[in-house]
Amino acid sequence: MILVYFISALILSLGALFIKKKSITKILLGIFLLVQLTFTFYVFENAGNTELIYFTFDALGTIFLTVLTLISIAVVYHGFRYFSSRSTERFFFYHSALIGLIASITGAYFANDVTAVWIFVEATTLTGSMLIYHKKTATALEATWKYIFLCSTGIAIAYLGILFLSMTMTGVGIQDLSFDSIGKAAAGANPLYLKIAFLFVLVGYSTKMELFPMHTVGIDANSEAPSPIGALISTGLVNMGFISIFRVYTALSGTPIFSWMNHILIIVGLLSLLVAAGYELKMQYSSRMLAYSSLEFTGLVAISLGIGGVGYYAAILLLVLHAFVKASLFFQTGQMYRILNTHLVEESGNYMKIYPAGGMVFLIGLVCITAIPPSGIFVAELLIFKSLVYSGNWFVLILSLGLLAFIIFALSNRILKMIFSKPKRLGEEIINYTVKPVETLSQFIFLGIVIFFCFYQPQVLVDLINQSIAGLPK
Amino acid sequence: MQNFLIVTFALTLIYLSNSERFRSFSNLIAVQGLILFGIAFIELKEVHTANLIFIVSETIVFKAVIVPVILHRIITHIKIYKVHSKALPGFYLLLFTIIGLFLSIVLANALSDQFLDTVFLTIAMFTLFTGLLIIITHKLIFSHMIGFLVIENAVFLFSLAAGKEMPMLINIGILLDIFASVLILGIFINKIGSQHRDLMADTLTTLKH
Numbered sequence: 001m002i003l004v005y006f007i008s009a010l011i012l013s014l015g016a017l018f019i020k021k022k023s024i025t026k027i028l029l030g031i032f033l034l035v036q037l038t039f040t041f042y043v044f045e046n047a048g049n050t051e052l053i054y055f056t057f058d059a060l061g062t063i064f065l066t067v068l069t070l071i072s073i074a075v076v077y078h079g080f081r082y083f084s085s086r087s088t089e090r091f092f093f094y095h096s097a098l099i100g101l102i103a104s105i106t107g108a109y110f111a112n113d114v115t116a117v118w119i120f121v122e123a124t125t126l127t128g129s130m131l132i133y134h135k136k137t138a139t140a141l142e143a144t145w146k147y148i149f150l151c152s153t154g155i156a157i158a159y160l161g162i163l164f165l166s167m168t169m170t171g172v173g174i175q176d177l178s179f180d181s182i183g184k185a186a187a188g189a190n191p192l193y194l195k196i197a198f199l200f201v202l203v204g205y206s207t208k209m210e211l212f213p214m215h216t217v218g219i220d221a222n223s224e225a226p227s228p229i230g231a232l233i234s235t236g237l238v239n240m241g242f243i244s245i246f247r248v249y250t251a252l253s254g255t256p257i258f259s260w261m262n263h264i265l266i267i268v269g270l271l272s273l274l275v276a277a278g279y280e281l282k283m284q285y286s287s288r289m290l291a292y293s294s295l296e297f298t299g300l301v302a303i304s305l306g307i308g309g310v311g312y313y314a315a316i317l318l319l320v321l322h323a324f325v326k327a328s329l330f331f332q333t334g335q336m337y338r339i340l341n342t343h344l345v346e347e348s349g350n351y352m353k354i355y356p357a358g359g360m361v362f363l364i365g366l367v368c369i370t371a372i373p374p375s376g377i378f379v380a381e382l383l384i385f386k387s388l389v390y391s392g393n394w395f396v397l398i399l400s401l402g403l404l405a406f407i408i409f410a411l412s413n414r415i416l417k418m419i420f421s422k423p424k425r426l427g428e429e430i431i432n433y434t435v436k437p438v439e440t441l442s443q444f445i446f447l448g449i450v451i452f453f454c455f456y457q458p459q460v461l462v463d464l465i466n467q468s469i470a471g472l473p474k
Numbered sequence: 475m476q477n478f479l480i481v482t483f484a485l486t487l488i489y490l491s492n493s494e495r496f497r498s499f500s501n502l503i504a505v506q507g508l509i510l511f512g513i514a515f516i517e518l519k520e521v522h523t524a525n526l527i528f529i530v531s532e533t534i535v536f537k538a539v540i541v542p543v544i545l546h547r548i549i550t551h552i553k554i555y556k557v558h559s560k561a562l563p564g565f566y567l568l569l570f571t572i573i574g575l576f577l578s579i580v581l582a583n584a585l586s587d588q589f590l591d592t593v594f595l596t597i598a599m600f601t602l603f604t605g606l607l608i609i610i611t612h613k614l615i616f617s618h619m620i621g622f623l624v625i626e627n628a629v630f631l632f633s634l635a636a637g638k639e640m641p642m643l644i645n646i647g648i649l650l651d652i653f654a655s656v657l658i659l660g661i662f663i664n665k666i667g668s669q670h671r672d673l674m675a676d677t678l679t680t681l682k683h
Contacts, residue, residue, distance in 0.1 A: 125657075148654075148658055149618070152654035152657070153622065153625065156625055160632055163633055167589050167590055170589050171588075171589050190587065193585075196585075
């Protein structure tokens, strides 16, 4: 089935690129979403199966695929709306690359081999850069150049990590690089090489997870790409970066370097929070503000993994909920741009008055993203801090809470300014009332999911998360 | 013979890190491609014929011919022939390069293992260090691109050092090389060259943090 999925995605992507008829492209995108949905149901039905040797439908991949599919539907819809007020010159290229990006992310979710993951991550760089350059402006070119340059460097670094892994595996007589084989044989491997491999993989894939030290790639990409793509990059792609690191982490968790890996993750997480807090305080560009918020979340996820215990569960739950909140905020930023024609916080204002539905999305989104009840993120973050208290990591706890306070202040200050304050603009406000409230429905649905999770977490999700972390030490 | 090639490769790196002419950059990249072919040919002679052909086409055709030709075309297109500003004077660059070589030797020996060739590891690390040094110390985007190509060569040497038992890994590394180089060179020649004529990295700072 996964072969059928990839072939369908390829045909539909090429169709969108070459047929060059807007109505047909829309139909092709509709078919792709149906394929994506069907594949998601198929994965649920065939949990644990391996196809084409290199793909296993495991629990973590299933969770992230479900999130990706739901967000993809909204991304496609908002993409159509995005083009409704723009020239259609790049319409076909955009949608062709979009199919490629979603299919590449899906492939990475289920790849059961280090090299297969790496190939799909590489594919996301190619398709992602096409989408980031979409606006063809000087700043889009700058973001694309940085994206390609840093991602290629990151991929090369991750490849060095894979080489070190291959060396250690050769040393213990293993000739393949599947995560299963690595997990079984890694305990007898050279710990120094394993440490180097993990470090390289972490740094390399941090380009995709938007985690310190290579987080800048995602920040620039998010700010320059069209808002639906920003939503996809900071959700589906971030989850892909996480899964790429998490699988190596899980495979090496039975080795003597386990506690060392945890320390590294905590350090990287704290540095991510520090950078996010620093930049959020001076951020004046709405989409970059959201991108730095992603850095905050990935930092928390890294800390959560490093702490272990209930932190594993919290890390995955946090990523799921973050995806829904961040996607809705990115879609809303795009709509705000259509109405106010600016991304600058200073120039935006009175949004609640101008477009009440959008203002409500920002307001509820702010509550959700800052983990204020009834946000589901509150539950996830509470679990993280609980695990920090239980493990006696008081320093990490106090530092994280302190940095989070700065981030919450910065986000609240800017978002509230956008929705309630009078904008600082020269001359008359440029307002295009082109957004209908129904176009904001997807944002409300996603935020509704996040709030729902504060009160009830479906058993199927709880089971899938528990299965995902079953291979980790208790 | 292999050691001779490796030493020659190290010399090209020292020359590259101190060179100021763009033509020298592209010529040295071509020479490195040829040397890598020689090293790969000697090192991997027992590998399957198809793999050997793949590696030969990567080193000779891609690294030694196609990439330098594209680089020459870029130089002609942008009409800048010399590095006119660096973050560091040449003497310090030479000093750092030598320190990098020394560190690579020490590190490679510390990491020495029966499955890892120390000489290969040393040169691979030194190549990586030089590539990063070029990126950090030069202001022109063109030089950054050269630094990236040098890092790609380091990755190739690493794969030769570590991936002898898994030829598939070497092929994947080669695919990375081709993929990333084509993408970066392509965007450089088609887009950046026409929009940023001075090609200074400083001009690519519109996106503020």
